Amino acid sequence: MSQLLDNPTGPQVLEADGIRIAFGGQQVLGSVYMRVQTGQIVGLLGRNGSGKSVLLQTIFGARTVADASVRLNGRRVVPAFREPGLLNYLPQEPLLPPSLTLAQAARLLGVDIEAATVRFPELQPQFGQRIGELSGGSARLVQALLLLHADTAFSLFDEPFSGVMPVHVETLAEEMQRLRQRKGLLITDHRYAEVLPLCDVVYLLHQGRLLRLDGDVGEQLRDYGYLAS
Ligand SMILES: Nc1ncnc2c1ncn2[C@@H]1O[C@H](COP(=O)(O)OP(=O)(O)OP(=O)(O)O)[C@@H](O)[C@H]1O
Numbered sequence: 478m479s480q481l482l483d484n485p486t487g488p489q490v491l492e493a494d495g496i497r498i499a500f501g502g503q504q505v506l507g508s509v510y511m512r513v514q515t516g517q518i519v520g521l522l523g524r525n526g527s528g529k530s531v532l533l534q535t536i537f538g539a540r541t542v543a544d545a546s547v548r549l550n551g552r553r554v555v556p557a558f559r560e561p562g563l564l565n566y567l568p569q570e571p572l573l574p575p576s577l578t579l580a581q582a583a584r585l586l587g588v589d590i591e592a593a594t595v596r597f598p599e600l601q602p603q604f605g606q607r608i609g610e611l612s613g614g615s616a617r618l619v620q621a622l623l624l625l626h627a628d629t630a631f632s633l634f635d636e637p638f639s640g641v642m643p644v645h646v647e648t649l650a651e652e653m654q655r656l657r658q659r660k661g662l663l664i665t666d667h668r669y670a671e672v673l674p675l676c677d678v679v680y681l682l683h684q685g686r687l688l689r690l691d692g693d694v695g696e697q698l699r700d701y702g703y704l705a706s
Contacts, residue, residue: 489515489630491557491564491661492548493536498528505531507685513661513678515630518653520672521665523682524703529665530569532682533633536663537566564631565624569639572620575609579619582608586627593626596648614640618649625652631661638668646671669698 491513498506505528513519523529534540536547538556547557554560565586566572573582579600583590594600600619608616621637638646650671653662666672673679679690683701690697698704 489661490548490550491536491631492546492551493532494546494548496532496535496542496545498531498535498540498542504685506535506682506687509682509685509687511536511663511680511687513631513663515659515661516657517677518657518662518664518675520669520676520679521663521682522667522669522672522679522698522703523665527682528685529682530635532687533566533635533663533665534568537564537633539566539568562629564633565627565629566633567621567624567635567637569635571608571616573608573623576607578605578607579611580604582619583623586623588623588626590623593622596652597622597645614642614645617641618645621649622652625656625662629660631663634662634664634666636666637664638666638671650675669704 493509493511496506496509509532521529521532531540535542535545536557538558545555546553547555549560549563554563557564577585580590583593590604597618600615603611608619611619617637617639618641621634624632638649641649646668653675664672673694679694681688681690681698681701681703695704699706
């Protein structure tokens with residue numbers, strides 16, 4: 478794991494607290510609190526437009542919010558992306574420049590591309606190819622894999638499985654399980670059947686409130702109208 482300045486040997490705890498966001502008078506997030514720690518996979522679910530992407534952007538620091546507090550081990554880190562080795566973020570949109578080859582992108586992120594793709598042998602002949610030349614699903618997979626393998630304490634993933642074919646979704650989920658030993662993952666994706674078994678903690682964003690789901694998660698997801706009853 479990346480050597481952070483404080484508590485380099487123990488678990489790292491990332492908290493987002495008091496996040497309130499409104500657009501045009503319409504409240505999207507109302508005083509949200511969320512916690513992720515290294516060694517954990519945390520799932521974030523919610524209906525379309527419930528504010529999942531806005532929350533991830535805010536934690537990362539890409540969206541400035543007056544009263545947002547993001548803390549690492551109790552120390553305020555705003556914007557979090559400036560903190561060396563703390564976190565990376567896969568947005569819903571493509572992240573890496575399409576003109577970069579896979580090998581160049583991996584080098585930029587300090588990732589050993591051979592190790593990152595060892596479970597995806599069909600990507601290996603494509604190391605010299607530009608990201609913009611890959612299929613949509615392959616480009617998504619490559620970006621998720623590179624961020625997952627990059628040396629940060631946390632990764633925030635906004636729909637990492639989007640467009641990725643089922644056999645690769647399964648392997649990517651296994652990679653997430655394996656790499657959680659050295660980092661904390663916050664994942665939002667509507668492929669809940671794949672996300673739920675991965676998660677130590679599941680949150681649901683519902684009407685601006687972040688609910689931590691315990692017990693029968695499926696039943697609660699139906700009750701809140703995320704799953705069909
Ligand atoms: N820049 C913006 N200006 C105005 N409204 C915005 C802006 N960004 C997001 N919103 C609104 O905030 C709400 C939450 O958007 P967000 O993209 O976070 O939803 P989401 O939960 O990620 O949805 P989905 O599951 O469809 O990806 C939506 O109603 C959206 O229209």
